[in-house]
């Protein structure tokens with residue numbers, strides 16, 4: 061195949077990262093590159109144009125560089141699974157931790173690389189020291205692992221779980237924050253939130269809510285499954301006590317790797333869910349900081365190592381540009397769906413949403429609509445909360461257009 065030299069340079073930049081090509085060099089973080097840039101980004105992914113992923117809230121494809129890294133290191137283990145050969149995986153895990161921590165603006169000691177958001181949410185849920193009579197306030201839109209999981213803990217330890225419902229069409233961040241603030245009581249010990257909801261696409265004003273809760277000494281836990289890799293997240297700025305995410309969603313990383321952030325001063329308070337040999341022989345953990353939460357026995361070392369490769373991919377695009385591109389595509393998608401006659405569940409305003417776009421659709425019609433959109437128009441969405449479509453950097457305006465056209469045709 062003949063590849064023109066500038067494209068080859070660009071591909072090398074994205075795939076290997078050792079060269080910063082002219083397409084990327086010296087560009088201020090917020091400047092948005094043109095469509096040619098994003099076309100090249102799309103070519104880093106193996107999916108075919110007939111089967112276009114638009115379901116980032118559930119699972120994303122990885123760019124070739126990440127998939128190749130997982131394959132290469134898995135093969136390496138299969139060729140030689142001796143202790144000496146696998147010694148390299150300790151430093152590779154630490155490199156992944158450091159890269160993920162740096163991208164999120166926190167210290168490596170505050171990051172545990174666990175298996176997914178479900179597990180990370182449950183570590184916090186099961187590990188916080190709570191007593192009978194304590195109250196946990198949760199958003200009713202939380203994922204079951206940050207919702208039903210609290211009911212199970214409450215049944216075991218006599219806690220109270222209070223569910224907060226937010227308005228269907230929030231007027232702004234203040235209204236959302238006010239609903240939670242009014243729900244807090246002197247017994248509230250934990251405020252369990254979701255950064256961006258997977259069932260409505262609503263983004264909560266987490267920073268404001270942390271300020272409110274921290275004035276009352278409440279632990280704020282945030283499920284970031286729909287924001288890690290989609291939004292330009294700075295965890296210090298966000299201010300929460302714990303935060304979770306899955307590498308296989310918007311982050312575009314290896315499958316079955318999750319991230320758990322616990323702020324340094326909260327690590328000692330949270331009990332581990334699993335104690336495996338890496339814990340050490342004493343009650344006090346041998347691992348430093350949040351590493352104590354990843355004492356999980358044998359792991360998929362190749363997948364863990366590939367987190368650093370994924371961070372490098374994001375860094376070369378620039379997280380601010382990734383977020384801006386996702387907002388741009390999501391905004392076009394929302395506008396198109398509205399024009400096609402759909403009512404949006406997700407707010408139009410970018411400050412109240414992220415990359416999750418949901419259009420209202422009767423529960424009994426959702427499955428058929430999503431299946432037909434995939435089979436007849438080649439767009440893979442989901443039937444969660446309505447018709448859910450989540451565009452990412454690998455999607456193009458043509459994909460968005462196709463999704464809108466397909467949804468419009470199927471609606472009538």
Ligand SMILES: Cc1ncc(COP(=O)(O)O)c(C=O)c1O
Pocket residue numbers: 117118176177178179202203205254256257258283285286306
């Ligand atoms: C908000 C939220 N939290 C947690 C999860 C669970 O993610 P995982 O299956 O990677 O654990 C999901 C999955 O869609 C989600 O949307």
